[in-house]
Amino acid sequence: MISTSLIILIIVIVIYLSLGLIVYFSNSKNKTNILFVLLIMSIIIWVCSNFFENEKIAVNFFGLLLKIDFVFAALMAYFWLLFVLNFPKQDKNITFIKEILLLIPPILFAFLIFFDQIIINIRFDRNVIFDAGPLFWFYATYCFIYFVGGCIILVSKYFKLSGTERLQTFYVVLGAFLTALIALAVNLILPQIFPSVPIDISRIGIYSFLFLASFTTYSIVKHQLFDIRVILTETATVLVIMALLIQVLLSQNTIEGVTNLVILIIVSYGGYLLIKSVKDEIERRKQLQILSEQLAHANSHLKELDKMKTEFVSLASHELLTPVSAIEGYLSMMLDEKLARIDDPKAIHYMDQVYRSAKRLARLVTDMLNVSRIEEGRLLVEKKEVSLTGVITQTIDELKFKAEEKKQKITFQSANHWETFGDSDKIKEILINLIGNSIKYSKNPGEIELLLETVPTEQVKETWGKVEGAIKDRPLDDQEAIKSAVDERLKRLVGERQILIHVKDQGVGIPREELPRLFKKFHRVGDYTTAESQGTGLGLYITRALVELHHGRVWADSEGQGKGSVFTFSLPEAGVQKEIQDLEAQVPHRGDMKPLARPTKQAEEL
Known part of the structure; x- marks a missing residue:
């Protein structure tokens, strides 16, 4: 015994x-x-x-x-x-x-x-x-x-x-x-x-x-593409087989011995299948882990490349802006101020084309520089109480002649005096981008209307929640339209009520499937551009960042092609200055904070 x-x-x-x-x-x-x-x-x-x-x-x-x-x-x-x-x-x-x-x-x-x-x-x-x-x-x-x-x-x-x-x-x-x-x-x-x-x-x-x-075995084999579950499974299986083998040896008679032997064979085969299935599962998980690590490494490498790209764009754009602004300035003096005599109409026409191209190039360089500063957190926003009514009126005056060239009329009527807390230059930039787009994408004579209203903050959150939810249901590439380079504390909605600014036009409209993609970087609506309205695809991306830097949200709506569009963005009321300053004080400030790219001093003098 x-x-x-x-x-x-x-x-x-x-x-x-x-x-x-x-x-x-x-x-x-x-x-x-x-x-x-x-x-x-x-x-x-x-x-x-x-x-x-x-x-x-x-x-x-x-x-x-x-x-x-x-x-x-x-x-x-x-x-x-x-x-x-x-x-x-x-x-x-x-x-x-x-x-x-x-x-x-x-x-x-x-x-x-x-x-x-x-x-x-x-x-x-x-x-x-x-x-x-x-x-x-x-x-x-x-x-x-x-x-x-x-x-x-x-x-x-x-x-x-x-x-x-x-x-x-x-x-x-x-x-x-x-x-x-x-x-x-x-x-x-x-x-x-x-x-x-x-x-x-x-x-x-x-x-x-x-x-x-046991612990040493686990330590060695765990990190040599093995797993503790295999060890435990094999050990448990061997122990069960050994127990059954002992039971066979201790059998009191032939029938009991044969029965125990059959059980031993069945359990041994079942244990073999169990160990094999565990190993197969672990192998699949190991492969998945390897792929995940490779993906994480690739993602990290892409982030490094993106950072290098942003730094390069910032440097290149800054260096390009000075000569481009100078070209634009000298051409403006020759064509508009007649500081140099040019008698040949062809020469005037050619120089006018060069001037227009230089302006487009300057705008491209400025947009690229602004994007790099936004993504690096180096965009200077100087906030104070701002007369929103005055900023809108000034913007309309600047764009009036451009609108008349496209037979568009910009209207803004309001009995109230609207005020917000923000950077007047950045708010003006937002308005120029949105109204400028309405002018660009209008082919027939029409009207561009600006409407203002105040609504509860909860209503803005609800509206934005629907917009954000619709975008999240789309492919990952489209979800770039809601990924922001702005710190969450800077884009948090503040105050009990928000000012909504609607820019409504009668232009070519926007297909419903394009709406979720509008605010992506470099995105342009396919067939709705013209030779006269070429752009960078950065305007709305910059607009979204500027609105978010003012604790606001921006979205668009359109009933479809040929039915115009409405762009809406929100700004806080002027009375939330203390809350905004407290929030922004929590955000670490980076060095080399710079305003939006503007022409150099040399170009301004010209």
Whole structure:
């Protein structure tokens, strides 16, 4: 009849062998893995010899088994230290000569053990007993130095390493700590409290090395494209198979034996399928993780490239603005102010075309420079109480002649005097962009109407929520229309009411499918541009950023082609100055804050 203690021993040995094989086959050429396997084999022989030296069935060999116990305890100390020195990766400073020098003490003690220098007077009385030999304490000191020294080296590595290697070291340190804790408690502290500790209880301290082996195995194979679930599945399957095998061996008759054997075969096949499915699933997840890491790396690289692009655009645009402004200024003096005499009508026509192209180029450069400053957070916004009525009137006066060229009439009628808290130049820029678009995209004579009203802030939030929700339901590329470079604190709606400014035109209209894309960077509505209205596709993107910098929102609506469009943006009322200043004080200010790109001093003088 097989005893319970022997069954436990078999299970422990099977687990040790499983852990050793898992580590070995995960990377059979790795020195750290090989050292771990040698450590496991030493532990197995040590555990077995320790077990049988205290069993009556081996009473004739207890002396030999005790000596084997001591020999492999010495080898365990050696392999443990060597493993630690080469973990988590091989240490190039540990040369072959050093390893041989470290091997000399255990070999010497192994020799002395068999010549009665370490243990003497070996006898058996319920369990094996011995007396300490002349060199016993030298042997004990050696084991202590190698075991404890290895632990100290391991802890020091933990504090020096980082990332994956530090995590691996943590697992080994944890396993060593649990092993030492249980072994000391069972084999040192418990005997002091209970002098007659049963041998099966004292063996728990020996079996506690399973914690060290298990955590070390996990540490090694986890970061070599393996997973703890495979270890647990394989271990559980092997344990179940071993239990069924023991049940087969303990069968009382043939029928019971055959039945248990059939169950064993079925469970073994099922365990094989289970392990295979777990490995397949883990492999798929590993591949997915690799792809995710590659995608994250690519995304990080794209962000770096985008930052470099923005810096380049900012630098290039700034350098281009000076000569372009100068060209525009000199041509303006020649054509408009007649400072230079030109008699040939063709020359005047050609110069007029150059002047128009220079203005377009200047606008392009200005837009690019403004975008880079917005995205870098370097756009200076100087806010104060602003007469919105005055800004609108001034903007209309500036655009009136341009509108008349396209046979458009800009109207604005309001009995109220509207005021907000913001930057008058930026608000004017917003109006110029929106009204300018209405002028651009109008082919027939019509009217561009500006309407103002105040509404509760909650209504603006509700309207914007619908707009934002519709855009989020679209492809990722279209969702760029709501991604903002403006800090969330700068775009937060403030106050109980908002001023809504509507710019309504009778132009070519906007297809419904184009509405969610309007405020994307570089986006232009496909077939609704003309040779006279070429642009950068940045105007509405800049407009959105400027509105958000004023704690507002902007959106567009159109019933379709040929039915005009309405652009609406919100601004806070003037009475929320304190709330806006408190919010913006929380935003860190970047150096080199600059206003929107304007012509240089030289160009302004011209």
